[in-house]
Amino acid sequence: MDKILEGLVSSSHPLPLKRVIVRKVVESAEHWLDEAQCEAMFDLTTRLILEGQDPFQRQVGHQVLEAYARYHRPEFESFFNKTFVLGLLQQGYHSLDRKDVAILDYIHNGLKLIMSCPSVLDLFSLLQVEVLRMVCERPEPQLCARLSDLLSDFVQCIPKGKLSVTFCQQLVRTIGHFQCVSTQEKELREYVSQVTKVSNLLQNIWKAEPSTLLPSLQEVFASISSTDASFEPSVALASLVQHIPLQMITVLIRSLTTDPNVKDASMTQALCRMIDWLSWPLAQHVDTWVTALLKGLAAVQKFTILIDVTLLKIELVFNRLWFPLVRPGALAVLSHMLLSFQHSPEAFHLIVPHIVSLVHSFKSDGLPSSTAFLVQLTELIHCMMYHYSGFPDLYEPILEAIKREAYAPRVFFEASRPPWFTPRSQQDCSEYLRFLLDRLHEEEKILQVQSSHKPSASLGCSETSFQGVANKAAVLTESPCPSEGEKTLIERMFGGKLRTHICCLNCRSTSQKVEAFTDLSLAFCPSSSAENLSFQDPGSSPNTQDGDLMQASVLSEEPGVYSPAPAAFVCDSAVSETMSGSPPDEICCTDNTSVPHESSKILVNKDVPQKPGGGGTPSVTDLLNYFLAPEILTGDNQYYCENCASLQNAEKTMQITEEPEYLILTLLRFSYDQKYHVRRKILDNVALPLVLELPVKRTTSFSSLSESWSIDVDFTDISENLAKKLKSSGSEEARCSRLVPYLLSSVVVHSGISSESGHYYSYARNITGTESSYQMCHQSETLTLASSQSHLLGRSGPSAVIEQDLENKEMSKEWFLFNDSRVTFTSFQSVQKITSRFPKDTAYVLLYKKQNSTNSLSGNSSTSGLWVNGDPPLQKELMDAITKDNKLYLQEQELNARARALQAASASCSFRPNGFDDNDPPGSCGPTGGGGGGGFNTVGRLVF
Structure with a gap:
C-alpha cells in the first residue's frame, strides 16, 4: 500500500483523480496490516509531512498518518518512540534542520495520536529536558511560538521543580532576543501574535507555579538594566507586563529603588527601556509600571536619574501619541513626566516644535477617540504653558492651533432656547438662564447614568418650574448628599444650599427643609419699591399711596419667587448676640417704636431694611438682608402645623448653609398689581457693591471654628460668645456663621419699562492678578449682610465704604460693555451710575465670583502668551x-x-540611644x- 501511495503522489495524474485514490487509501486503513507494512506506511507519511514538495503531499501525509495511527495504535506507538523523537529534536530529519517548525508540528500531532498510550509518559519526560535545551538555544519567535502551542496543549512537557524556574528565566531571555526587521503589516501582525503566545505560556506557568514569578521578574530586570552596549533587549518583553499582578507594584518598586546593589547606570537603562515598552501595541499596564517607577525614584530622591531619563525619552514618548494603539499609555506617561519636571522648561520645550502637527492630525482624522485625546492633550499643554510662561515666540503657534472653533450665538441659542419661548419676541433672560442651567444639569446626570450603567438615584426634590407658584429661590433637583465626584458641573459651579426653618408660634414645634439653589431672587422692600413704579399701560396711574398697592406691587411675576408681606416677626436673641455681641436693653425698630428687650426674643419689623433716611439708594446688601430676614406667616399665609393639626401663625427663617462658587442674584423688577391688574417694572436704582459678603451658616465642631473663619477677620468676640455657650451646654457642636466674600463679575442690564419689551445688554469684568492686595482687605471694613449689626455697631453704610475703596484703589479699569455685537471698554463707575444716567436701564441679573481666603486671585491670562500666571517673564x-x-x-x-x-544602614549594626x-x-x-x-x-x- 505504501508503494501505491508513493507512486500516486509523485505521478502526473490529475489532482481530482489523486484525491479519489487517496480517499480509498484512507478507507483501507481499517484493514489488517502486519507490523512491517504499518511501519512502511508511517515512514512514508512522515516523509511526506516533513519533506513534501507541495501542500498536497503534506496534506496527504497528515490524512493517511492519522487514519493508520488510529486503527493501528500499537504499531504507531512502537514507531513514535523516544529514540525517534529525540533524533528529530537533536538531528532533524534527513535534509530538514532540527530547528524547523515542521518538526515541532509533527511531534505535536504525534503526541495527540498516542495520548492514550502508556509510552507517552516517557515522551513527556524526554520533552521536559529537550524544551529547556531548545529555549536555551534562543529559538526564533516562530519556533518559540510553536513550542508554546505544544506546551500549552501538553502541560506535562513543561519542566518541573527547579527546572521550571530555569525554564522561565531562559524563556524570558529568549523573548529579550526577539527581533522583527520587517516593516510589512502582515509580518508585524504575525510577529506580535507569536510573542503573545509565548507570553501567555509564561502566564500559565506563573499561575500554576507562583514560585517562578519572582525569579522571572528578576530576569526581566537583569535584561533591561544591562549596560552591555552590544546587546539591546527586545521591546517584546513588554508583553509580560500585563501578566504581572498589579498588587506587586508597591513591593517591587520599593525593592528596586532601595536596593544598594542597583547602580544608577543600570536603573537609568532599565527605566529607559521600560519607556520603550510603550511602543508595544498590545501591552497593558506599562504606563502604570513606568509611572510607579518614576514616583519610586522621586521618593528616594534620585533626581539625577529622573532628569536624565526625562530629557532622553520625552520626545519618544510624545511621538507615540501618533499611534492610536499605544496612545493612552503614552499620554499617561507624558503627563507625569511633564508635570513632575518642574524645575526647568527644558523637557517641555523639547516637544514644543512637534505639538502643532499632532494637534492638526487629531483634528483632521475626526475620530471620537482622537477628539477625546485632543482635549486631554490641550489641557496638559495649556498647563505647561501656564507654568513656564514667558516664551511667546514658542507658544503663539500652539495657542493658535489648540483654539477650537467658536459657536455662533444664534446656533447656541437655537439649541438652548426653552420650547415655550416664542421666536423673535421679548423673553425673560433670568428665566432663560435658569432653564439653561437646569437643562445642562439634567443632561449631565443622564450622561453619568449612561456611563456608569447603573440606575440613577432619585433627584429628591421637586423640579424647577418656571410658571408655577413663586418662591424665593430657584431650586435645583437635589440628590441626597452627592459626593463631589458625583456632582454635575452646574452643581459644582452654581449650586448652593438653603435651609428653611419654620417655627409654630402656638406649640413652638419646628420643621426644617434643605433645598438646593442655583440663584437667589431678591425682592425689593415694600417701602422702597412702591415709590418708583413703571406701568405697562402708560395711561393708567394708580394711587401709589394705597397700602394695598404697596403690598401687592412686590408680588413678583418671576417664576419661583415671591416677596413676603410686611409683618412683625420674632427672632432668637442668641443669633443676634452671636452676630453683634450682647444685645442692648432696647432696640429701635424702623417705625421708631421702642421694644423692651426680652430674655430670648427681639421684636423687629419685617419692613427692614428701608431706604436710609427715606430717600437713600438701596443696595444689593439691603435686598439680601430682606431676603434672609425672618418672616411671620399670618393671615392667608398661615402655616399648617401638624402638631396643632390646624393653620397657625409661624415664624419662617432661611439660612444659606452651603455657598456656591458663582452666586447668581436676580433683582425682581417685574411685579403685578393685583388691584389694577397691570404689570409694572420697579425702576429703583440699586447700589452694586464690588465686594459682597454672604453669611453662610453650617454646623461644625468648635475646635475647627478658628479654621473656618477668613484669615484676615478678627472674630475674637464671636469665638468667646460661642465658647461660653458651648461650655455651658456641654455640646461640642456649634452653628457657625461665616462671611464668604464674593467679587462682582458681571451684570445683566434691562433697558425698558416692562417685561414685554426692552433690550438686554451686559457688563463683565476681567479679573486679573493686579488686585491680589485688595482681594481680602474688605473683610473687616466693608459689606456686612447683617444690617442690624452695622447700625448697632455704628458703622457707615456699606455702599459708601465700597465706593471709597474704589476711588482709593482705582479698581474700575477692567470692565467691558457687551451690547449686541459691540464690545467696548468701560469702568465700574459707569456700571454703578447707569440707572442714574438712564432711568429705564436697571441692573437685573448679577453674577458674583467666590473669593478664596488667600491673597491671590486667578492669574492674568494673557492671550498673547507673554505670561499666563500673573508673573512677568524673567530675563x-x-x-x-x-x-x-x-x-x-x-x-x-x-x-x-x-x-x-x-x-541608616550603618545604624543597623550599632546601637545609639x-x-x-x-x-x-x-x-x-x-x-x-x-x-x-x-x-x-x-x-x-x-x-x-
Missing part, C-alpha cells in the same frame, strides 16, 4: 540661573538622601537666598 539669563540652581538643589537633595540611607540627627542641612542659595525661604528653593516647587 533669559536669570531664568537660566534659576534652572541651574534648581538642578544643583536637586542634586544636593539626592546626596543628602543617599547619606541618610548609608547612616538617640539615633542620628536626620535634620536636613541648609539648602543651596536659591532665588530667595538661604535654605528655608520660599521661591524655587522649596521642595514644594520641585514636585516629582
Whole structure:
C-alpha cells in the first residue's frame, strides 16, 4: 500500500483523480496490516509531512498518518518512540534542520495520536529536558511560538521543580532576543501574535507555579538594566507586563529603588527601556509600571536619574501619541513626566516644535477617540504653558492651533432656547438662564447614568418650574448628599444650599427643609419699591399711596419667587448676640417704636431694611438682608402645623448653609398689581457693591471654628460668645456663621419699562492678578449682610465704604460693555451710575465670583502668551540661573538622601540611644537666598 501511495503522489495524474485514490487509501486503513507494512506506511507519511514538495503531499501525509495511527495504535506507538523523537529534536530529519517548525508540528500531532498510550509518559519526560535545551538555544519567535502551542496543549512537557524556574528565566531571555526587521503589516501582525503566545505560556506557568514569578521578574530586570552596549533587549518583553499582578507594584518598586546593589547606570537603562515598552501595541499596564517607577525614584530622591531619563525619552514618548494603539499609555506617561519636571522648561520645550502637527492630525482624522485625546492633550499643554510662561515666540503657534472653533450665538441659542419661548419676541433672560442651567444639569446626570450603567438615584426634590407658584429661590433637583465626584458641573459651579426653618408660634414645634439653589431672587422692600413704579399701560396711574398697592406691587411675576408681606416677626436673641455681641436693653425698630428687650426674643419689623433716611439708594446688601430676614406667616399665609393639626401663625427663617462658587442674584423688577391688574417694572436704582459678603451658616465642631473663619477677620468676640455657650451646654457642636466674600463679575442690564419689551445688554469684568492686595482687605471694613449689626455697631453704610475703596484703589479699569455685537471698554463707575444716567436701564441679573481666603486671585491670562500666571517673564539669563540652581538643589537633595540611607544602614549594626540627627542641612542659595525661604528653593516647587 505504501508503494501505491508513493507512486500516486509523485505521478502526473490529475489532482481530482489523486484525491479519489487517496480517499480509498484512507478507507483501507481499517484493514489488517502486519507490523512491517504499518511501519512502511508511517515512514512514508512522515516523509511526506516533513519533506513534501507541495501542500498536497503534506496534506496527504497528515490524512493517511492519522487514519493508520488510529486503527493501528500499537504499531504507531512502537514507531513514535523516544529514540525517534529525540533524533528529530537533536538531528532533524534527513535534509530538514532540527530547528524547523515542521518538526515541532509533527511531534505535536504525534503526541495527540498516542495520548492514550502508556509510552507517552516517557515522551513527556524526554520533552521536559529537550524544551529547556531548545529555549536555551534562543529559538526564533516562530519556533518559540510553536513550542508554546505544544506546551500549552501538553502541560506535562513543561519542566518541573527547579527546572521550571530555569525554564522561565531562559524563556524570558529568549523573548529579550526577539527581533522583527520587517516593516510589512502582515509580518508585524504575525510577529506580535507569536510573542503573545509565548507570553501567555509564561502566564500559565506563573499561575500554576507562583514560585517562578519572582525569579522571572528578576530576569526581566537583569535584561533591561544591562549596560552591555552590544546587546539591546527586545521591546517584546513588554508583553509580560500585563501578566504581572498589579498588587506587586508597591513591593517591587520599593525593592528596586532601595536596593544598594542597583547602580544608577543600570536603573537609568532599565527605566529607559521600560519607556520603550510603550511602543508595544498590545501591552497593558506599562504606563502604570513606568509611572510607579518614576514616583519610586522621586521618593528616594534620585533626581539625577529622573532628569536624565526625562530629557532622553520625552520626545519618544510624545511621538507615540501618533499611534492610536499605544496612545493612552503614552499620554499617561507624558503627563507625569511633564508635570513632575518642574524645575526647568527644558523637557517641555523639547516637544514644543512637534505639538502643532499632532494637534492638526487629531483634528483632521475626526475620530471620537482622537477628539477625546485632543482635549486631554490641550489641557496638559495649556498647563505647561501656564507654568513656564514667558516664551511667546514658542507658544503663539500652539495657542493658535489648540483654539477650537467658536459657536455662533444664534446656533447656541437655537439649541438652548426653552420650547415655550416664542421666536423673535421679548423673553425673560433670568428665566432663560435658569432653564439653561437646569437643562445642562439634567443632561449631565443622564450622561453619568449612561456611563456608569447603573440606575440613577432619585433627584429628591421637586423640579424647577418656571410658571408655577413663586418662591424665593430657584431650586435645583437635589440628590441626597452627592459626593463631589458625583456632582454635575452646574452643581459644582452654581449650586448652593438653603435651609428653611419654620417655627409654630402656638406649640413652638419646628420643621426644617434643605433645598438646593442655583440663584437667589431678591425682592425689593415694600417701602422702597412702591415709590418708583413703571406701568405697562402708560395711561393708567394708580394711587401709589394705597397700602394695598404697596403690598401687592412686590408680588413678583418671576417664576419661583415671591416677596413676603410686611409683618412683625420674632427672632432668637442668641443669633443676634452671636452676630453683634450682647444685645442692648432696647432696640429701635424702623417705625421708631421702642421694644423692651426680652430674655430670648427681639421684636423687629419685617419692613427692614428701608431706604436710609427715606430717600437713600438701596443696595444689593439691603435686598439680601430682606431676603434672609425672618418672616411671620399670618393671615392667608398661615402655616399648617401638624402638631396643632390646624393653620397657625409661624415664624419662617432661611439660612444659606452651603455657598456656591458663582452666586447668581436676580433683582425682581417685574411685579403685578393685583388691584389694577397691570404689570409694572420697579425702576429703583440699586447700589452694586464690588465686594459682597454672604453669611453662610453650617454646623461644625468648635475646635475647627478658628479654621473656618477668613484669615484676615478678627472674630475674637464671636469665638468667646460661642465658647461660653458651648461650655455651658456641654455640646461640642456649634452653628457657625461665616462671611464668604464674593467679587462682582458681571451684570445683566434691562433697558425698558416692562417685561414685554426692552433690550438686554451686559457688563463683565476681567479679573486679573493686579488686585491680589485688595482681594481680602474688605473683610473687616466693608459689606456686612447683617444690617442690624452695622447700625448697632455704628458703622457707615456699606455702599459708601465700597465706593471709597474704589476711588482709593482705582479698581474700575477692567470692565467691558457687551451690547449686541459691540464690545467696548468701560469702568465700574459707569456700571454703578447707569440707572442714574438712564432711568429705564436697571441692573437685573448679577453674577458674583467666590473669593478664596488667600491673597491671590486667578492669574492674568494673557492671550498673547507673554505670561499666563500673573508673573512677568524673567530675563533669559536669570531664568537660566534659576534652572541651574534648581538642578544643583536637586542634586544636593539626592546626596543628602543617599547619606541618610548609608547612616541608616550603618545604624543597623550599632546601637545609639538617640539615633542620628536626620535634620536636613541648609539648602543651596536659591532665588530667595538661604535654605528655608520660599521661591524655587522649596521642595514644594520641585514636585516629582
